[in-house]
Amino acid sequence: MSAPVTRPAPVLLRGAALASGESADVLVADGLVAAVGPDASAHPAAGAAEVLDCTGLIVLPGLVDLHTHLRQPGKEDAETVETGTRAAAMGGFTSVHAMANSTPTADTAGVVEQVWRLGRDAGWCDVHPVGAVTVGLAGEALADLGAMADSQARVRMFSDDGMCVHDAVLMRRALEYVKSFGGFVAQHAQEPKLTAGAQMNESELSGILGLPGWPAVAEEAIIARDVLLAQHVDSRLHVCHVSTEGSVRLIRWAKEQGVRVTAEVTPHHLLLTEELVRSYDPVYKVNPPLRREADVMALREALADGTIDTVGTDHAPHTPETKQCEWTVAAMGMTGLETALPVVQQAMVETGLLDWAGVARVLSVNPARIAGLTDQGQAGDDGAPRVGAVANLVVWDPSVRRTVDPEAHLTRSRNSPYRGMELPGATVHTLYRGHRVVADGAPATPYRHPAAAETGEASR
Structure with a gap:
């Protein structure tokens, strides 16, 4: 009983x-x-x-994260829904979106409902599963987006995060499909042919360190293509973990044209730079890579002026075996749920770029609006409780x-x-x-x- x-x-x-x-x-x-x-x-x-x-x-209104990796099912040695959401609560989050790159992939109604139930059973915060755009994140065929949207999890956000939907025709079809039920596609912007074997930001430093470079244009080319596709089909596009100054310019232009595009930046891209890679410590290996100081400053300004809508943690837990190893074979990703608000305070509040109403806007009000979380609309535009x-x-x-x-x-x-x-x-x-x-x-x-x-x- x-x-x-x-x-x-x-x-x-x-x-x-x-x-x-x-x-x-x-x-x-x-x-x-x-x-x-x-x-x-x-x-x-x-x-x-x-x-x-x-x-x-x-x-502050409870924080909302559009970009969390909870690893369950399949990778419980790195994280579970219970441990990840308890960490989220400790970080001030009351709602997180769990990315689809679990094992099995969250590309069916059954898997997204499993993740949703695990979140309810844990009871630390709301868990909204993100459905995969393509079957197995393989980029070859659309997943059953409609079934996930109609499931108990009521998925509205779809992403192959960790992989880019690099096929333009497939991306167009996905944007058209989600439009029919008010969903949106969150794109991991990375042209795969430009980043094959890449290990860090492409720069003078990558040459000095002898690590294959990851050019900014690999991100920017996909963003440029996708904002045009979103404009063409009049659908909603969300750009995950924006990391370059050029990407900011493209998103700003798209918004000026009336394209239905939103964007996020991670805490680590607001604070850390590629200079940390000099240590060869794999804890700094992340996708997209840490960039230049100029990129960090451009991202901060874009978050302050509204070009970038929200901060997404991209919380990516890994086991010691996959991170405490040689740089070139280490997994990409960093934890971030418990340090997101401290980083935003340091990078944005203490620099005078945001006040606390602005913090509420980028960490709660905007992501709740983007995700359509009507029961999470617990604050006005000034961040005050309603x-x-x-x-x-x-x-x-x-x-x-x-x-x-x-x-x-x-x-x-x-x-x-x-x-x-x-x-x-x-x-x-x-x-x-x-x-x-x-x-x-x-x-x-x-x-x-x-x-x-x-x-x-x-x-x-």
Whole structure:
């Protein structure tokens, strides 16, 4: 017999700073934002609420990641849905999108529903499976996009991330297909013939280090083609992990033409450069590669001015066997869920490029809008909680600074490029559907979905 369903206890966040800059109390009751401001303490539910002193802390809408690798099914030695989403909650995320490159590939309704159920059972945050564009990510035939869209997982985002949909005809067909049900294609922009054997950014440094180079044009050529295809069929394109100055120019031009294109940048491309590759430490090996300082500055400016819409972590956990080895055979990827907001604070807030309303916009409001997460629209454009919205919130302490220790992270993998770096900020509380999944800076208890508690299985 399943455990009885219990509603999250009311919580009053007292004296918090909102992303908009004002100070206000926030009352959470029955899983919703019940009141904000002077009405919070006078609300009937306030008398039974647990009061949390949030003086000096910032309340942000729960973060939304459009680009997470949870590895399950098939690669549970690197990550599971449970460990990955617990790490996400610790990073302030209440919604993540799980990329399709699992084993088996998430290219059928059965696999995406499995990932979705695993997310509900874990209870740390919402998990939205990303469906593969092509069968097995092979780039030869379209996967059954319609079946995944009609499944319990209700997939709307499709990507062969890790692989590029390099065939122009196939990409056009995918864009046309997803348009019929309001979906979009998220492209990993990498022309394969220009990057065969590539190991790092193509530059003077790659020549010095003797590592085959990965030219910027390999990314930019695919973006140029795809924005024209999206314009031609009037469909939605999302560009994953933009990494070059030239890519920024192309996306800016496309938006000026009215193309329905959105774009993301990773935290590591906002902070790290190719100079780190001099160490030959494979923790810095990533796809797309770390680029030049000029690219980093262009990406920051593009995120600040809205050319790039959101920050996607591209959280890519790997086992020690695949990362602690010779550079040329090491896997590509870095962990990022637990360090994303600290990196954004350092790269964007402390440089004056974004205020906290801007942080809420690029880490919550915009990605929720792109993905069509109507139940995640818990904040206005200024990042302030909306009364009546689902209470997905993160309480953030911007004043602390901590040295990154991957051994203390909740993700199953340890391939963080920030090891030993001092980064600002820390999650104090994460509220997922009104339940504190992170409390006082530590994981608490997961949320039990009512359907799962009552029936023993997830449903939607």
